[in-house]
Amino acid sequence: MERFGFAISKGRQIDYDANSRHIAGYISEREPSFRVCIECGCCAATCTTGNFTSFSLRELHILLKRGENESVRENIKKCMLCGKCTLVCPRGVNTRNVVTLARQAFQKFPADAV
């Protein structure tokens, strides 16, 4: 049956103070190189998954740091852990480990993944 009535669209704005950065904290404690990313996009450019799907490690990185976890949770599963991104990173971020830790954190703290 067709549903009629009003809907409230969810805002796109990042509400920094309302978001939880527990997942990002979990990663950065265990992989400190997570902090030095400068969002250059080298990882995303070399990524095979990114060339065929809408997967961008750079984007996931920033979303985690802002606590926009919901949009990362499913997406981060696409990574095949090939590690090419780690090879090209100019800041020496262990990107592969970042992905592994993010997946771990999402499993451990499902509540924070919202």
Next chain:
Amino acid sequence: MEKHVVVIGGGVAGMEAAGHLQKSGFRVSLFEKEEKPGGHLNDWYKLFPDRRRSSEVKEYLDKITSEDGIKIITGSIIDKIVSDKNQFRISDKDGKEYSADAVIIATGFDLFKSERKEEYGYGIYDNVITSADLEKMFRSGSIELADGRIPETVGIVHCVGSRDEKVGNLYCSKLCCVTAVKQAIEIREHLPSSKVFCFYMDMRMGGAYYEELYREAQEEWGVNFIRGKVSEVSEAINNKLVIKSEDTLAGKPLKMQVDMLVLMAGMEMSEGGLKLSESSGLNKGNNRFFSPADHHFGSNKSNIKGIFYAGTCTMPMNITETISHARAAVSDVIDYLKDSKA
């Protein structure tokens, strides 16, 4: 006869030039509008990138300008230079005249007046301050909000008055990025439990060890960087400041609250320099700084023979560059007076 060179402006460039002119055998008069020389250096706490105390540089400049043969005239505003047969007549605001064989202009820069960017609320909200105000807090040893509380979250806005057509400044002031990084580290150092967020358009860390300092800020001090210019600031009912910006890397608008907001005021041609340019026929560029005769091999020469520039009256420069530029101006003065028949 000993040649007399007048240096206008007693900041870093003027003091360095005066010291080197004296070493080269000239009689020097150094004019400073304030009660003591040192310029902006007197207001800074520590310098980037190595965070040495600014007072150390001041001590060095005081030492080289305390030699015999250098006369420092403070509290004097020079408002006109007239060129007359290889001689210069320099007059101050009170009509007092001096003569010189050559002139170095080192009138420096003024900080952008941040209240002109009304949307950031400087002068409206108590806890919106400038980078210069923060240096004063560091010097006094306490970083406090207007009501005496300690800030837990601090936002830093880059490019205030720089790269902004709305205020008529198309240029990059070049030093605010590294100042922001330095100050972010210092806030974390003074207040270890604080969180610091830098809102930037581009991180322009083009100087020796600037990029390394940026990395240190991320790695060791946990400073957060958000790419996006703050569009507006308002005060919430809890006295916190609400910042709106786009997180351009996440591709989403972002809002957050901070206790204190620091505006990285850019550099502008000084008011004194502007007046001197009008009164004495010295060319300015589109950016309003003095326009050197040639950007590549005449950056100290003005459009008037015998008048030279040193330091930030020509463009934004850091202290290292200012000192080199001042020494180069002295080298031009030596060449000029050697050839001159005066």
